[in-house]
Amino acid sequence: MPIAENIKSALASSSMIRRMFEEGLQLKKIHGNDNVFDFSLGNPDIDPPRTFHDLFVKLAQEDEKGSHGYMPNAGYPHVREALAKKVSREQNVKADGSHIVLSVGAAGGLNTVIKTICNPDDEVIVSRPYFMEYRAYTANHGAKLVEVDALDDFDLDIKAIDAALNEKTAAVIINSPNNPTGKIYSKEKLSSLASALTQHGKKTGRFVYLVSDEPYREIVYGHDVPPVLSCYSQSIVVYSYSKSLSLPGERIGYIAVSPEIFDKDDLVNGLIYSTRILGYVNAPALMQRIVGTLTEEKVDISVYQRRRDAFMKVLNDAGIEYADPQGAFYLFCKVPESEREAGDQADDKAFTDHLKKYLILGVPGSGFGKPMWVRFAYCVDEKIIKNSASAFKKAAESW
């Protein structure tokens, strides 16, 4: 029994994705990097903005005494204040530094929130399809993920969420713009979710937290992401600079709680305590100072938009249907009707295997709880997207 049983079984079930990743590497070795159309990974490849670079150099040259030391576990007070201004503006609330806790990215922030609010066997509701890590994040802290199917257009199904609420429900997690669908939830939709949660709270005495995972907030194409904090008093935003500043490897983000949230001191002190004992201790010091200054900056979103438009054209030409991509950098595609012979598999895994023959790599929707769909990430050069056109066409025709 060298490792824990749950880790061992998780390794076994995640081997599919690892195998895919390894096959991708092999394909690139054989055919060359530029000849494999790898849309499997959501690894932002756009450079951080120039202002990031300038500040990075300035802080390195100054290298102020004590600037790599411990600070309070919640983060530098001046950074919390600066982020509170950003959050207040974006979320239409009056937050101050006491509503912000710096985190090790959104992944660290979500674990911190779940650890803080969930008793053993509490439930966390999520709209399916969803970012697959949520399952592990809830299991880490003894909570249970409850999956509720989205509507056909991948919008939230409020009735279904309402039906899933019970006395064990600690939170509903939403992710907008959504990975993998690109969906942005409208203000009206969020309001009806807030109504359902408020009614449930009044009836049962337990007000369910609305946890909004917003790493893609700035990655939008002609849409705004409506505020959650001003829509429902018991809401918590988790944010990451992985996408907006292209800093995924540096692990920096924050948690922001609604100024109207109940028992705010207990909650925030709990978040700070969880940050400490989960071993983050604090978000990385240098990056805290950087994001506390660059509150108005983001990467050049037009690059993603051009890629998205190019990719939509490729898919249109191949006759492959996809969900309306309002934000994030994914195209979530329907596995085409198959003309395969009887007995042949025609699901999302079979389709991604089929695509691989044409050197196209994507992730089966099953990994997001949505079989018969496939996710393509466009964190790759526009050239590669355009060059994939004939491969997609051939693959679709021969499916």
Added chain:
Amino acid sequence: MPIAENIKSALASSSMIRRMFEEGLQLKKIHGNDNVFDFSLGNPDIDPPRTFHDLFVKLAQEDEKGSHGYMPNAGYPHVREALAKKVSREQNVKADGSHIVLSVGAAGGLNTVIKTICNPDDEVIVSRPYFMEYRAYTANHGAKLVEVDALDDFDLDIKAIDAALNEKTAAVIINSPNNPTGKIYSKEKLSSLASALTQHGKKTGRFVYLVSDEPYREIVYGHDVPPVLSCYSQSIVVYSYSKSLSLPGERIGYIAVSPEIFDKDDLVNGLIYSTRILGYVNAPALMQRIVGTLTEEKVDISVYQRRRDAFMKVLNDAGIEYADPQGAFYLFCKVPESEREAGDQADDKAFTDHLKKYLILGVPGSGFGKPMWVRFAYCVDEKIIKNSASAFKKAAESW
């Protein structure tokens, strides 16, 4: 029920330390920073070495494309290789990059290890007194901390550890040099621990991991820290650059497993998986690149040594006894015999309260599982240590 019950009760019990911290702040406001002898916090205050600064500036100026992006969850392959060379030299083994996983400091590394190796209700043995966070780290993952008293000189009590081993034991955690005692475990002591663990493994079929928490490895005064990896095949080292490079706020460290460890692939894949799902995802990218280059560097230890020597003189003059400080930056002191009147409390909490009247701040040993002792950290200017002499004398005389 706004937050989890276990977090709420943890907040209540940790309020003592918070109150002490807040009282310290108040004292400094009243009397001035330099007039309060604050030895409560282990926050390294020595500057990182000059080579750190130079490399920091160089990497900022280059700001290589993609250098803030995701890398494999285990860390950059070239950094894993570089650290494997450092570990091989220090631990007298032949490790390669596959034995190293970069971590968010030692706190992140320890959580990753415990998550990976512990089934629910498994036990982790620790020698008391110990770094109090171990309790939360084991509880995070459903495991149970089993405390075994150290010998009178704070060395490991092998017989007691042996007696605590059972079929539920997943690991023994050691911490050398030790926080709070400053003790370094000898080669002979580690060998007899290894023998006990090996015998237990042969008898029961379960080989207990020896997890060596080594953030203070370089902070030693005329002593070496004997290698653990070459002493016991089922051992895992957790390391942090918080002390050796004075980078505690940047959250960078690593996990190194013995090249002889059983089921190494499962274990390392499990560590990588846990790194991901616990929300660290990876250790901060920039700091990985820095520590992968500065493998030979450390802060100027002579500064700590001078402080230690000055502090020992202060305590000697005040007639306060302490454990032999072989490493780390703490003096662990016995609460002096009291001449207090009957009915007055004379324990470690009362003694730290008493010291506070003389503007001296320390941490009661109860917080480390060792009542009637007090910990002083000397991460403060030598001048403050020297200036505390008469305060210590008066406090000891009036106790």
